Amino acid sequence: MRVLFVCHRMPYPPTDGARVRAYHIIRHLARSHQVVVAAPTRSPAEREAVEGLRQLGCDVLSGPIGRTAAIARMARNLATPEPSSMGYFYSPALAAGIRREASARPFDLIFAYCSSVAPYVAELRGCPRVMDFVDMDSQKWLMVAGARRWPLSFGYRLEGRKLERAEAEIAASFDLCLCITPAELATLRGYGLPAATATGWFPNGVDLAYFAPSEAPYDPDAIGFVGRMDYFPNQQAVLAFCDRVLPRIQAVRPAASFTIIGAEPSRDIRALATRPGVQVTGTVADVRPLLSRCAVSVAPLSIARGVQNKILESMALGVPVVASPATAGGIEAVPGRHLAVAGDSAGMVEACLNLMRHPEERARLARAGRALVERTYHWDVAMRRLDSHLAPVLAMARTGRQDIPV
Template sequence: MKILFLCHRMPYPPKRGGKIRPFNMIRHLSRSHEVTVATLARTPQEWADAQELRRYCPDLHVGRVSWLGSWARFGLFGLTGRPATFGYFHSPALSRSVQRLLATRGFDAILVHCSSMGPYVGTHRGSRKVMDFGDADSAKWTEYSKTASFPFSWGFRVEGQRVREAERRLGAQFNACSVNAPRERDELASYVRTPISVIPNGVDLEYFQPAPTSGRGHIRNRIIFTGNMSYRPNVDAVRHLVAAVLPWIRREIPDVQLYIVGMDPSPAVRRLADGDRVVVTGRVEDVRPHFDSAAVAVAPLRVARGLQNKVLEAMAMRVPVVASPAAFEGISAVAGQDLLVATEAREFSRDVVTLLRDPAARERFAAAGRACVESNHNWSRLLERLEDLVAGGDQLAASARPSSH
């Protein structure tokens, strides 16, 4: 098949949530199909990354957008009643490129990742179109509004309403839709009538595997949180972790170390640094050595949509995980067997302390977590379902009905 793939962020390197899923889709589909990719680059580094991406998809079309232009369109869209985030991801140059491609290439299918890219091809006819929402973005903005202070709470609520209407409208323009977790499907299915399939996130099991025993050394009493540290839910999670959970852990294990590992830490995250007690690394070239040195991975997210790559990656690296219910959502695992799930701060701290003190329990959860992702979150197997959906396997979507709970 000839497939046009659109995504809102340069999907390389696949080291953050918004890049991991589209990169793996591109890599999988390009093995058997002719894939053309249209995406955005905001920085010189992303432009350089685009050249690396050509190894997987030589036919790559990139719209270069500036910081000023993105925020100007963000404001313009917001002031004219449209989703402001759609303006942020709108590039007139990329739109023209996409229209030229649609007029000249005769694509069999169009696959769009993220609702903000839907308008680029929404009215096109003549190709099968699949919208991979990933998450229900409208619900994310609504959740943000519940914890933000005015005027941000108002702005987030309005954005949620506008994105919801856009999701409803886009759903009607596509032949099939997909999301990464049942919760997202159930949310969207209440107003999107097009069939919605659940295609969970996977993990690169060849890349994310622990170092050989000889090269691996846990640092005693070190715990780790990973993620893009400018992303609002991650910022909230580590602030909550340091303020509400870590003090309880320190009462039992005074020398516990917390490593916050991830790019672009916000000022609020940087302020959490406390010598070798709380270490904020910033961007790292390779997260795997940090996993190898950690005794426990934590994911105390209070606001989360979709499926958390940080949890899958830790499990693949054989690091036992303690997660909140929000971070556990959508993962095909058994709480209490493959990882620990805790809600309240004291319960969360108790589970972390138990793992830090009990090497046998750590090894048990480490082995179970790795086996779980090998069975349930293998990208190759999961993306065979995407390939079927793009090719016209509507029976997959039709069978994916909302759950009753």
Template structure:
């Protein structure tokens, strides 16, 4: 039985947001045959006390509070000429925790989850190192910079440039670099020329995300649903764009249609959207499956997105018809199971057609679930990991 050091920028359990979902399933996969030692940050006070499932899956756990504010992280980044994505997660206590695990445990492999944790990869270690970047974060910041103005444009362009150099340096010295989709992996290869880059996609637990698993919430009329962490910039941008440019056109044809924004930590800008006719902002809900089960249509109108969107796989697993932007559909085999639209009019047309023909919408949803069951199980997606880490099962 091998020993693995698992570095995570966020405690991976409970798996209640996109990054934690991938992190938890990777950790659990590795823990089935190996001893996993976790070093992770927490940004939710509830995560400081590990749940029973996380304790059961790990041989040891070090969870540290990440309380550094954005202004402080940016100031440190400017002073040290580093990306603020790294200074935000730079902590002496985490370096000490990683060093302690390496000193006391015969670590055979290290799994770094998310680029922010690459700064803790030890130099000169004999352990095999796999860096799961998930997405190419530098490309995301370049996209942000392209839409910003003034000093913020300069700051975001600086972040993109410095972060890409850091990503390339890390990829050159680890044994494998992972990305969530082949498109993301190809983008990284082209931008950095890095070797040993491959894609391992996200999966979905179709036993949990099952249309028969829970009762739909009670909402009258056609219901359009978006799910996600609502203090995350791409999600904020997506729901604002949809509520302001797409929903009015849908409601002209279907006056009773409502748009539910379902997810924790809605910002003031998101909460303000509840003043738009037909918009409902739920905040955190105990179980998102009830809202998905009630949805006439699920939308993913992200204009800034990287990799595979868990929200799309979850909706498809729940047998819901989905209308998504090209960015949100990236990396998902969606021929005939997912509608893709970019312009507001195209989005409105696709949604209106589904609302006008519930039988066809239901048939598309059923096909979507079958596709997810066939292609996107976590076991199938993560099967290559042991070979990449060069570990033998117990």
């Protein structure tokens, strides 16, 4: 079948959470179908990345998004019912390319990845349509609104409310809507969707061969954090950790260090590198060497939705995780068995020190975490679950198709 896969970011290379999930879905679909990937680009590197998708056998449509134009579209949407995030991810050139492609040769299936790409396929009808919301973004922005001061709090709350309405409308117009966890699915179903709209969830996965435990010794004084550092929940978590947790750990273990591994660190995050024991790496080609040397990987976010890849990848590497309840909630893990969970700064200090002091406890959590990922979060497991949801939709596609109006 001929499948259109529309993504809000160029899904190659698969170096962060959004790209990782999209890439593995595309790779899986490309094994059985002719896949046309459509995604905007924001840099020369992203434009060059299309070759990685072509190596999977995919055709690729792309269109540029300039920063000034994106900001202008976001600002314009402030006065309309349309969420600003949809303006941010919209490329007129890409939209035109999708219309031309659909007109020249209709698609058998449309797969939209994240709500922000819904405008690209709003007019494409006549074949089954799948929306993978991943996280319900509306709820994330409403949570961020509660953590920001006015006027940012007002802006995030407005965006969250707009997205709630948009998500309900989008879901009602698709044949199948998917999410990343049962909790996200519960939010989606709470919108009161039409009976004809099927829903389901499937998890993220981990490349277990790539994220394999290292045989090199670890540093018992090293703590690590992985995540994009232009993302507010990550910034908030790291700043709080450096203010409230790390100094108390260093009071007991003066050699304790904290490595912040992630692209695009803000000015406030870069400034943390002036503190004793703190390293801010910025973009790295490979997180594995830096993370594998750590005694502990921390995920202390107070705002978290869906599945945190930082937890899965740390577990796969055999690095035990200390997480906040919000971060751990998206993982099918038992606190104390597969990872440590700490609800406040004092608990985070205690949990980190426990693993830094006791190599046998660290080894136990490392083994249990790796076993959980092998059992539950292998990409083959995730794709089998996706297949079970797609089977009825693909059967619809095989029964026939109308021409897609453009």
